[in-house]
Amino acid sequence: MKINSKQIKNFNEDGYIIYKSLISKKEIRKIFLQLNSLLNTILSHNNINFKKNFSVEKKYFLLKKKKKLLKSKFYDCIRILDSFNTVIYSEKIIKIIKKLLNTKTLLITNHRLRTDHKNEKANLSLHQELNNISTESALIFCPLIKVNKNTGSLCIIPKSHKFGHLEFNNSKIPAEEYNNGKIDKIINGTEIPNYKNSKVKELFKKENLLFPNLNPGDAVIFKSMLFHGSTHYRGPGIRWTMLGNYHLPHKTPYLLDEKFKSGGSELGMPMRIPYKKDLKKIFKK
Numbered sequence: 001m002k003i004n005s006k007q008i009k010n011f012n013e014d015g016y017i018i019y020k021s022l023i024s025k026k027e028i029r030k031i032f033l034q035l036n037s038l039l040n041t042i043l044s045h046n047n048i049n050f051k052k053n054f055s056v057e058k059k060y061f062l063l064k065k066k067k068k069l070l071k072s073k074f075y076d077c078i079r080i081l082d083s084f085n086t087v088i089y090s091e092k093i094i095k096i097i098k099k100l101l102n103t104k105t106l107l108i109t110n111h112r113l114r115t116d117h118k119n120e121k122a123n124l125s126l127h128q129e130l131n132n133i134s135t136e137s138a139l140i141f142c143p144l145i146k147v148n149k150n151t152g153s154l155c156i157i158p159k160s161h162k163f164g165h166l167e168f169n170n171s172k173i174p175a176e177e178y179n180n181g182k183i184d185k186i187i188n189g190t191e192i193p194n195y196k197n198s199k200v201k202e203l204f205k206k207e208n209l210l211f212p213n214l215n216p217g218d219a220v221i222f223k224s225m226l227f228h229g230s231t232h233y234r235g236p237g238i239r240w241t242m243l244g245n246y247h248l249p250h251k252t253p254y255l256l257d258e259k260f261k262s263g264g265s266e267l268g269m270p271m272r273i274p275y276k277k278d279l280k281k282i283f284k285k
Contacts, residue, residue: 002095003095003096003099003100007019007100008099008100008102011100011138011221011223013159014158014159015156015158015159015160015161015162015222015223015225015226016156016158016220016221016222016223016226017100017220017221017222018212018214018218018219018220019096019218019219019220019221020215020218021215021217021218022092022093022096022140022142022217022218022219022221023087023142023144023216023217023219023242024217025216025217027083027086027087027217028144028216028217030083031081031083031084031087031113031144032056032144033083034081034082034083034084035056035078035081036056036059038074038077038078038081039056039059039060039063039074040052040059042063042067042070042074043059043062043063046066046067046070048062048063048066048067050062055237056238057237057238060074060115060238075115078112078113079111079112079113084111084113084242085111087242088108088111088242088244089108093140093244094106096221097138097140097221097246100138100221101136101137101138101246101248103248103249105249106246106247106248106249107133107134107246107247107248107249107252107255108244108245108246108247109132109133109245109247110132110243110244110245111242111243111244111245112242112243113144113240113241113242113243114239114240114241114243115238115239115240116152116230116232116233116238116239116241117233117237117238117239118232118233118234118235121232122230122232122233123152123181123183123184123229123230123231123232124175124176124178124229124230125175125178125181125182125183125229126155126157126182126183126204126227126228126229127171127175127178127227127228127229128165128166128171128224128225128226128227128228129224129225129228129245130165130171130172131174131263132224132245132247133247133252133253133254134224134247134248134249134251134252134253135224135251135252135253136223136224136225136247136248136251137223137224137245137246137247137248137251138221138222138223138224138245138246139221139222139223139224139228139243139244139245139246140219140220140221140242140243140244140245140246141154141219141220141221141222141228141241141242141243142214142217142218142219142220142241142242142243143214143216143218143239143240143241143242144216144217144240144241144242145216145235145237145238145239145240146214146215146216147213147214147233147235147239147241148211148212148213148214149211149213149231150234151233151234151235151239152230152231152232152233152234152235152239153211153212153214153230153231153233153239154211154212154220154228154229154230155183155209155210155211155228155229155230155231156209156210156212156220156222156226156227156228157203157204157208157209157210157226157227157228158208158210158226160203160208160225160226160227161222161223161224161225161226161227163199163203163225164225165225166197166199166200166203167197168195168196168197168200169194169195169196169197175229182204182229183209183229183230183231184231186204186205186206186209187206187209189206191204203227204227211231219242224245
């Protein structure tokens, strides 16, 4: 399905669109097959007993229990998995984002596959997408399982992007460091609206919150200044969610301003094996 003029209009007017079947069932199956392969490799190499017919979730939780650090390394390596990157950089998605952002060139960062589950709460407070390489981008939230308000999922405030960046009491820190649980408090009427910004106070109300109902492979594509957050996953297993951020080059200070001073690294990941390291010792059991 190609992007149409109505979707582009809705994206600019509402700050988001819901794109059905952005990722195909075939692509999802391949990602899970490779996740399963990675887990089999790690568990076997570390002599952790498991059955090959265990689900991906069961192997993940087994690894988490036996080798917590390796579970984290598994998570790090998902973002360089070939099946995952094939989707992130697919011609289909690139064409859709280019149409939505009205650009011929994109910069792509921070793609990852979140692994949220009920034993590890991930309820990000409402926030705008800051501390990235650009001041304007399109983000993708695409679960590989079915999610909705009841299971816990993405929450957005439609049209909130129109006000640009709205600074409020704790908006200059990472969203994961906010007072998480804010969305649930707004829904339950227990939130104290001391935002120090009248527009934010007006926006952060129960009636403004939207939880899109998404089937596996459906995606919310939204503007970076749209207020968004999440409630923790309450369903069984894991909420596998593909995230990606697609930036406009002409909104990227690092690219344009030679005096620009970075506020953090984007591409620096400590994943390369040192030149002088003895490879045989690394894999020695």
